[in-house]
Amino acid sequence: MAGIYLHIPFCKRKCAYCDFYSIANTKFIENFVETICKEIEIQKFYLDKENIQTIYFGGGTPSMLNERQIEKILNTINKHFTVEKNNEITLEANPDDLSEKYLKSIKKLGVNRLSIGIQSFNEDDLLLMKRKHSVNQANKAVKESQEQGFNNISVDLIYGLPDLTIKKWEENIDKALSLNIQHISAYHLTIEPNTLFQKMYKNEKLNLPIEEESLDQFKMLIDKTAKNGFLHYEISNFAIDGSISLHNANYWMGVKYLGLGPSAHSYNLTSRQWNISNLHEYLDTISKGKIPFETEILTKNEKYNDFVITSLRTMWGLNTEKLKRKMGEKYEKYFLEKAKKFLDKNLLIQSENNIILTDKGMFISDNIMQDFFYDKID
Ligand SMILES: C[S@@+](CC[C@H](N)C(=O)[O-])C[C@H]1O[C@@H](n2cnc3c(N)ncnc32)[C@H](O)[C@@H]1O
Ligand code: SF4
Structure with missing residues (x-):
């Protein structure tokens, strides 16, 4: 059993905290989809013909792919790999992309788990983080997903944010818990290099919580999720029974995975490899039938x-x-x-x-x- 990770390197704009590899230029999406399908074919033996149990569209913003592009990628995977019937197919999605029509289509294509990047249910936090969506859109995205029959929904939140009081954080957790979702990923803010937050931090324009406040936020998260029947199964991940992310759990169990797309990592028990974090070089190298990666054999x-x-x-x-x-x-x-x-x-x-x-x-x-x-x- 193995997993496939697809890195979709596009965002409508960069959020203030994020250094995941992506670009804000949609004109390359079509070429990228063609190219990642080529990469799937070139890499079809990487997993030694093991069956695929999990497929994970991560990013960047995978929900910027349209239905036809997701279908093409899934068809290509199915052509070159054996995907288990009982699979987990996750799409990371931004709330402003989840229309009724889109959700209906991707569900038909086999996507059975959504990881929605909400980050905060507070309008001021969203503005500070430079998110594209509003609180209203976040609520609507979850509700619409449920109406379309998705019953494995995860929500991403960030704590340790500038000006995040314990009261504001409590409201965030309570809101998430009221939505009847199955999974929460809550990350402590990291100030990453080359982000707007790093610049603001250097200029002393970020009022970050002190360590004890952040620890209190973490404890509150653990406490409230536990009281609501969530298992704290990994540092940043909480799930109601039966909804642990199989794809992530497999990473931690040391299961093989193939990462496709720029910056994606792969692991096959003996070595790790990672694709170049540059879309243009990625497109160019694969068009010549090669994969732009570096590798290391694990000692x-x-x-x-x-x-x-x-x-x-x-x-x-x-x-x-x-x-x-x-x-x-x-x-x-x-x-x-x-x-x-x-x-x-x-x-x-x-x-x-x-x-x-x-x-x-x-x-x-x-x-x-x-x-x-x-x-x-x-
Ligand atoms: C790379 S994003 C991709 C998903 C999607 N584009 C979105 O914005 O929701 C995955 C998650 O990583 C988390 N994340 C990214 N950068 C972070 C940072 N510097 N500190 C804490 N969490 C971060 C966010 O919660 C985000 O939802
Ligand atoms: S958090 Fe998501 S939408 Fe924002 S820049 Fe990172 S990958 Fe893009």
Whole structure:
């Protein structure tokens, strides 16, 4: 079983916080769709003929593709791969793209999961973030999706935003929970390089919450989602039972995936590779029958590091027996030795052979994970 990720590198305009690879020029979309279909064909053996269980249209803004373009891509995947009947096909969508007609068509094409980028249910936040949509459009997009029969809907939210008070954040969570959706992805704002927010941050024009305030926002999110029956199954992801994102869960389980489109990453158990983050070079190279990618064969230490990052971020944590089986006793010992101080500080807990991040640990997970990394050559 394997997954396919498609990176759709177009946005109507850049949001103030985002550094995902995309351009705001729609005139290349048609050529891009032709090209990604070519890439699908060239890469048809990458997954060793494993069946495809999940397909994920990410971006950028996949909902800028029209129905015919999505159909063409799905048909091409079906032509070159065997897609499981019981599949998960996700489309990341921006609220202002989700018309009744569009939703009807993509549902017919087999899209069965929507990840809607709402970010905030507060008009001022949306303006500050330079989002294209309004609160009204966000509400309508969810309602319309439900009316068209989508029953696996995720909403993206961002906390730790400038001027985000705990009250405003509570209203955001309550609003999301009132919508009868199955999944919430809530990310803490990161100030990314080359974004408008970074520029404003440097000029001291962003009033960011202090760490304790952000931690309170995270705790409130955990608390409220739990009370409403959501499983906190990964640092930033919450799902009602049965609606965990299979595509993302497979990443964390170390399942193979093929990433298509500029900047997309692929993994086949022994190596990682990533396409160039430049649409024009991408289009040009594939037109010559080649893929513009870089690759690295994973060393044993890198495989261990990957195992730590992917396991620890989930609610199941890292199973030390599995670590020993996969990597050997030396790595298990190293991990357990490092874990001690975090267990003492209640940033990790142990349940039988599983080492799991506590809520507090999740909030500073990047620092904790870095401490586990094995980068000595021996
Ligand atoms: C790359 S976007 C693609 C989806 C779609 N274009 C949208 O805007 O909703 C995926 C999600 O990443 C999150 N994201 C992107 N940049 C972020 C940042 N700097 N800090 C926190 N979350 C971020 C947003 O919640 C966004 O919905
Ligand atoms: S958040 Fe989404 S719409 Fe905004 S720039 Fe990033 S990918 Fe584009």
